[in-house]
Amino acid sequence: MALLEVNDIHTYYGNIHALKGISFEVDSGEIIALIGSNGAGKTTTLRTISGLMSPRAGNIVYAGRDISSTRADLLVLSGISMVPEGRGVFAKLTVEENLDMGAYVRTDGEVADDLDSAFEMFPRLLERRKQLAGTLSGGEQQMLAIARALMSRPRLLLLDEPSMGLAPVLVDVVFEAIQRIASEGVTILLVEQNAHMALQIANRGYVLQSGEVAISDTAANLQRNEVVQKTYLGID
């Protein structure tokens, strides 16, 4: 059974119909990529899943439970964690405090262990643990945002444009980390404009176009798809 099932959701910003019936599913352990151009509805889809927005029609089923109208903060408890677009680190808190905030919902005593493994995954953060997050470079902030999202021990990690505004070298580092996270059993839903990178690490992908799913296929097939190549991969 799929871990996450999105069934024909419609989401609005006021009168603007942003998602016009999006459906897809994410199986446990997969990396799923949502690709598409600006305004296709990728971020809106993530915000709807994470509960920051609610769909007017359609439903979202997570681990067998309808979560369409569940509050965002409660979803964190049930194992959905999001890395928001533009990273959203708490600029005026230190790196360590940011990570602590990620573990806000945890009540077990193993937070310290996870802190260690976060630093293991991103040694750069260890060097800067007492530094204010706002003073980190863009790449470091992205690492921090990902590490922070992992602190709640999610089953499903939602990543919104992790490569945005990063130098190519750092994009590689971040995507390697995403693969490593996936290999540890975390299911990943990845929203990306950098379709090339996203499809390289994903199992399957969905192409969104003005609020609808235009194409869905395995990542390998999508990479070979002519339309995708032309529109999103820049291959003629």
Next chain:
Amino acid sequence: MLASEASRRILRLGLLSGGFILFAGVIGMIAAFHEREVVDDFISLGQVLLLATPFITSYMAATRLLESGESPRLALAGGLAIGVLSALPTVILLLFNSDDYRYLLDASLKLLPFVAASYLAWKSHAQGNEPRQVAATWLIAALLIGIVSFGFALIFEVKGDLRGVLVNVDRDWVEVVTFDHRRELWTGIGLLLAASAGAGLSGVIMRILPEVPRRALLYGLGITLLVGAFGETVRLILQENLDRDTLRAIFRRDTLRQNAAAMLFIISTFAGFLWAMFGGRAQSEFAALDDSRRHQVRNLGMLLFAALLLALPWLIGRTLSDVAVTIGIFVLMGLGLNIAIGLAGLLDLGYVTNYAVGAYILAVLTSIGPLGLFKGTFTFWSVIPIALLAAMFAGFIFAVPVLRMRGDYLAIATLGFGEIIGKLALSDWLKPLIGGAQGVQNIPKPFLFATELKNPEQLYYIVLVASLVTLFVSIRLNNSRSGRQWMAIREDEDVATAMGIDTARAKLLAFTLSAATGGVAGAIFAAKVGTVFPNSFTVFISINVLSLIIVGGIASNPGIVVGAVVLIGMPELLREFSDFRFLMYGALLILMMINRPQGFIPSKLVMHEVHAGAKPKVSASD
């Protein structure tokens, strides 16, 4: 820097300083400050204002000039010029005001339209406008300015002096600015110019001096002036601890005697000298101590401070204890409001609500007057928890409708709630319960066992204990899970939600806890004053509390105490200047925001922020 640029800066600063002195004179500030003598028969606070302005201005100007590589000689000339310019507007007004030279005013008012119009026409010409346009400019400007200035000339002629328009340009003002030479006008003007020029020069000289003597002299001057200006307060403190004869040797009534002032100046300069010489070394030695020793030294300091706090009412006497209680009430409110503003970033402008609720709850429950519900069944102590809970409840109720609001909108909505409370207290509807405009009277003082705590010295301890408890709670909150959730909300509400924080609950908690101390403060206030009127609960309370947080340092507990002492204590001590209270208040706030936006004692966090903001290389968080 080009010489012309330097002279333009000097001209601008000098005129600014002169304009300020003129303004202070015209609004009556100088004459009012003259009432308070700083040193007996030597200098008044008004004259200090007159001279400190060019002094500070030229000190600042000299700093800028020397930093941009100008010679000291130019700086000295600049100081002289600033001194003269500072006095100039006042001198002109003096001439206009004197009977002998009134015609100058008349003449300049009548000349003004022509000169001003010609200037504007010339400007228009320089911009390449056609002759017809230039002529039209001249005509319109001359007409418009002429109507105003001839009108003023007429008023002055009819009234016979300037007071018809400028109420405060009176004999007192002339006395101050001429250094008591009202009759010999030119001597007075000469004295004013010389004194002002001297002040300007000494500002520069002070800047040129090497660091050690400069700091020593500035300490000496500052402390002497401060003690002199607050002579009444200092005397009240000393009165508790010195015998009459000693006191009389130092003060004539509330004013520092000349020889006492000289002694004080010498001693404080010497102390300043010692500090400037060895202070740095003491600090570095302190820093070099190992951790445990440093803790010992710090604990010793804390112990001394605690002892001082405990002994304070005996040291400062009744009048000042009363001021201390008022300060304490505001410290309580400041610490409370800081939970909403400093920790959770919720700009609450309706804090007076909680204060009013606390005060009225105590009043109605304990009053032995006609409005008292229980006529003495309830004591102060049993009502304090009730007032606290009631204020929390009010905070909760008022928070529910504004949970979804952010920033400015939240501020406006809470401002509205504050106003509603004031109107409710005045309303006929609640009059049977809380007395409308007459308020509730006959509130008994608290009893501790059999002793009635009726003096401010005794009430002080109630405020002290309440403040310490609040301080403890707010320090603990700051480092708690709740504190962290508030910080996350302050930084970014959406991300906070994405971390699993229930923002609605967190905000409700912040408003509710923040309201608690407001209720206690209100209750203590009611017991202290003995009566509760709606007039005590205006928007100014909210603004005062907010300002003291901002001036002291947002989210900084020691800062809030300092802010309360400065913003609440100082005006209490300078009551005779109450006319200018809000002017000085406003000026202080503006100066603080420009020069020290992080407050007197910034919290570590805000210090980072201001510091980080100054560095351009910091990447944006979004």
